[in-house]
Amino acid sequence: MGNDASGGESDADLTQNDGQRFGRLPATADERTVEGRVSREAVVDYFADRFGIPPETFDEYTFWEKGAGKIWIYAGSAPSPIAIEAIGMTCLRTRQEHWKPTTDFVQRFGREAEECVIELEPEEGRAFAAGEDQELERWEGDWGYLIAAHDIAGELEPIGVGLYVHGELRSMVPKGRQREL
Amino acid sequence: MEPLERYRPIVDDFEAFLAACERSLGNAVRVNTIKASVDRATAALKADGVGYEEADWNPRVLRLETDSPGSTWASFHGFTHGQEEVSAVPATVLDPEPGERVWDCCAAPGGKATQLAALMDDRGTVVANDSNLGRISALRFNAERLGATSLAVTNDDARNYSLERFDFDEFDRSLVDAPCSCEGTIRKNPDALDGWSEGYLDEVSGIQKGILGRAVQATREGGTVVYSTCTFAPEENEAVVQHALNKEDCRVVDFDLDLEHSPGLTEWDGQEYDERLERAARIYPHQNDTGGFFVAKLEVTA
């Protein structure tokens, strides 16, 4: 899912990723200059293919990497590379077989999603926000990372990212974000 | 309360002021319009069974009827952010527009930086800086929880801040929400006055002058700088602005504020300040049943 191994360049020409600086993602894999770095196109395609988030959603944003595979989304202006503490917000982890969006990203952009969204009942939503794993046999869609959402005042609202395997939904809400509601 | 005695000559209805300082303050939140409209946020609060009252001067500020404002769904979703009512004033006075470049010199833990991003519809660049690395992590946490994509976070001393790392060389607007003696937070932190001394006022006002001076220099001609503190001491307020008027190219300008407040001082302790400092606002706790704040708006003239 979502890996970007199709680029034809030889890794010998590429510089190493620098964990101290943010580098802007290349538009496509062919324009890559840093080893292992994914492209903007691959990221936008991933959000579209996995979650049905329309690519235009991201037209006015840039994507950046700091450290291996931690991707950030940014609306402001900055040169690349840039050595600062944070640029916009983290949105995705790419240096593992299955890419994983962040909780805060799905809360911010997940309303646009049309696929791989699992709707939780009130009690299930509370358990999810508290970081609990739960048996949920009813899901018939893809396994892997899903957006967990619930109804709040008549509209569906994304809570965070869950990992669905073997009839179980594991909450990926980070410790510091978990709440007893 | 002893250190506050020195403000008896400048505060109207000083007894009411003291009485307000002794009362603890309720919980206020700001609606984070990056993630939800005021209607959506209040609908979520209603669904949670949490009562609220909208502030008259700013519909995005809500006074909550709960002791745990952090354990609502509205807060979990980042629709609301705990922020004292008067602390929402400086960003509205700076009044940034979408697409602008804005500097928040002293930004951690990020209440005002994320408010600036929201006022800009999260379009443009808010450089959120703080010299304290420990507080930067709280700033980053809040920025992510509130979904602010327009923030660039830096960790430097604002007094000699360099813009070289960016692809622009001046800001349209800057906010200096300075470190201060925090007298105005007494209703939230009963021990706020414990370490109070005139020596501290001297020390912190030196830092404040350095930061405000740099903010004026880093802002374009015609741009705006807002200086704010959560303290009453004129040494940290009017005297700091006066120092910037003497040293930098700027002037004090008017602003509208629909909260009861008093004008800035033009003299204190034998010192005279520019008459235009009357255009600054001193917000005292008894005037609107809030914390205390000082806000001045400057225009950069060269």
Ligand SMILES: C[S@@+](CC[C@H](N)C(=O)[O-])C[C@H]1O[C@@H](n2cnc3c(N)ncnc32)[C@H](O)[C@@H]1O
């Ligand atoms: C009043 S607090 C800022 C609150 C923040 N604006 C908010 O709304 O959440 C003042 C901040 O100034 C920072 N600070 C102190 N001296 C500084 C300096 N020389 N340069 C930059 N930041 C400084 C402190 O670490 C502190 O976080």
